Amino acid sequence: MTVVAGLDVATIKADFPILNQDRAGSDGKPSRLIYLDSASSSQKPRQVIDAMSSYYENSNANVNRGAYSLAVEATDLLEGARQRIASFIGAPSSNEIIFTKNATEAMNLVARSWGGTNLGPDDAVLITEMEHHANIVPWQILAAEKGFAIRWIPLTEDGQLDLTDLDRLLDGVSLVGVSAMSNVLGTLNPVRRIADAAHAAGAIVLVDAAQLVPHVPTNVVDLGADLLAFTGHKLLGPTGVGVLWGRAELLDSMPPFLGGGDMILDVRKDGFTTNSLPHKFEAGTPPIAEIVGLGAAVDYLSNLGMDAVRAHEVSLTAYAMRTLREVVGEDLVIHGPAEPAARGGVLSMKVGAAHPHDVSQVLDQHGIAVRAGHHCAKPLMRVLGVNATTRASLYIYNDEADVDQLAEALVEARDFFTL
Amino acid sequence: MPGLDDLYREIILDHYRSPRNRGELETPPAAKAEGFNPLCGDEIVVYVATETNNDGDEVVSDIAIGGQGCSISQASASMMSAAVKGKTLTEVANLTSSLKSMMSIEVEGTDAAVDSDVSLGDLQALSGVVKFPVRIKCATLAWNTLAEAVTPTD
Known part of the structure; x- marks a missing residue:
């Protein structure tokens, strides 16, 4: 049994049916699946899969419409999930939880609704060089229409935000878009400090x-955020559901994003009256089963305790950084902060002269799933001076044995592609 | 699952480790095109100079390859550069079509004059790529970029 800083990983692994499988290796020898791509998408525990199946088997009906008891039950399941998700992120009210398709849609909602109303040729938006494309491209699309400027917070050598010039960069800025944790470098950014300066x-x-x-x-309150986006599928939940949280007063001031059913109180030939929060931003039938699944995912993590989750990841990240350097040696570069406590369990690596695509191919032969590529952060790749990285990302179901096997396979990849 | 040896044949690793025709050509007279693989961020630059031979055909007189990529995209670019030098543009089109058909890619709108049955020589070593579908784009990136470079723009 592997116990790392409060999480019983063996028991957790048993909750994830997909991890209980072997992948065929190159020589026909089966290898246990070692999933190290949770920063892309996490795996789902039995509890989430069961909650979604149970919803369809026992409670399925459209929400916020029917007067019959089944429809009431479906609505209660959705709203119950909304409340648990709200409390999971410390939202003052569950009316501030807007369900979207994913984090990308949540950020596009903000750009279209808030940005479309508040940004003009004399304005500026400040983002960072480590943003995911989802917090870059919506602003670029809107800037092409509205003519506002996009400014960038640069990075330090060790992959932190360089805030030396923050006050100057903030001059005349209406919105700051910042990633709380980099999907490439793992960097945990000082959101509160940036938010205080922005405000x-x-x-x-x-x-x-x-x-x-x-x-x-x-x-969300301690972070000092006004708006915050995340997605379900990286959080043990299903794909197809994400969340935008916003301060109620701010969301109230924003025009609707998508128009249709649910988001209106009244529609006349000469116009419409918008519904109250959160429905104002939830046009059409929502992904009900997915929201129920996300509720179950949040319950699963709450039962483990997020402090224990974080402690496990800091400890495993420290072990991984130490082990990979020891085993692979000098020609392994791990991008981002050197201190495990300053980062999440996202390890973007350069493995000797081997290209990430080739490294990932060799790892796949051992049942090890990692991401090779630009991680939807091409401006950051340019800052780092690379086209791509090999990224291993850790979660609650990973343990030291997974890291040990990764290290061994990285040595094989490095040696295979030595120039 | 097919083994690594199916993908990484010795000749591919040789071209990856010692790429042929790396560099740049002056543009103009040479034409230049850039190709991107949005999946992995790889980029390739193909410089190609052509001249008209005694039969009145356009011939690849020189070629140079820039950019960065994985072993498959780099080896494919290197092998391509060696294979097309001195060939007429019709021969290059035939070779490209032949390579793509080895990759199980249906070539759309191919005119009847293109012969997809020409001998691939060393390029045959790329045949293992077809067993690794995500890598097919790596192998064809240089070829698509070359095609773009030699397509007249006006």
Whole structure:
């Protein structure tokens, strides 16, 4: 049994049916699946899969419509999940939880609704060089229409935000978009410090918390965020559901994003009246089973305790950084902060001269799943001076044995592609 | 699962470790095109110079390859550069079509003049790539970029 800092990983692994399988190796020899790509998408525990099946088998009906008891039951399941998700991130009210398709849609909602109303040629938006494309491209699309400027917070050598010039960069800025935890470097950014400075400069703050919420205890009020986006599928939940949290007062001031059913109180030939929060931003039938699944995912993590989850990941990240360096040696570069406590369990690596695509191919032969590529962060790749990295990302179901096997396979990949 | 040896044949590793025709050509007279693999961020730059031979055909007189990529994309680019030098553009089109059909890619809108049955020589070593579908784009990146470079733009 592997116990790392409070998590019983063997028991956790047993909750994830997909991890209980062998992948065929190159020589036909089966290898246990070692899943190290949770920063892309996490695996799902039995409890989440069961909650979704049970919803379809016992409670399925459209929500917020029917007067019959089955429809009431479906609505209660959805709203119950909304409340548990709200309390999971410390939201003052569950009406501030807007269900979207994913974090990307949540950030596009902010750009279209808030940005479309508040940004013009004299304005500026400040984002960082480590943003995911989802917090870059929506602003670029809107900037092409509205003519505002996009500014970038640069990085230090060790992959932290360089805040030396923050006050100057904030001058005239209306919105700051910042990732709470980098999906490439693992860097945990000082969101509170940036939010305080942004508020002092009269800007609001949109936090991309897609990597934060699954791994680190999160409280939207303590972060100082005005708007915060995350997705379900990196959080043990299903694909197809994400969340935008926003301060109620701010969300109330924003125009609707998508139009349709549910988001209106009244529709006449000469116009419409919007519904109250959260429905104002939830046009059409929502992904009900997915929301129920996300509720179950949040319950699963709450039962483990997010402090224990974070402690496990800091401890395993420290072990991984030490072990990989020892076993692979000098020609392994791990991008991002050197201190495990300053980062999440995201290890973006350069493995000798081997290209990430080739490294990942060799690892796959051992049943090890890692991500090779630019991780939807091409501006960051350019800052790092690489086209791609090999990224291994850790979660609650990973343990030291997984790291040991990764280290061994990395040596094989490095040696195979030595120039 | 097919083994690594199916993918990484010795000749591929040789071209990856000692790439042929790396560099740049002056543009103009040479044409230049850049190719991207949005999946992995790889990029390739193909410089190609052509001249008209005694039969009035356009011939690849020189070629140079820039950019960065995985072993498959780099080896494919290197092998391509060696294979197309001195060939007419019609021969290059035939070779490209032949390679793509080895990769099980249906070549759309191919005109009847293109012969997909020409001998691939060393390029045959790329045949293992077809067993690794995500890598097919790596192998064809250089070829698509070359095609773009030699397509007249006006």
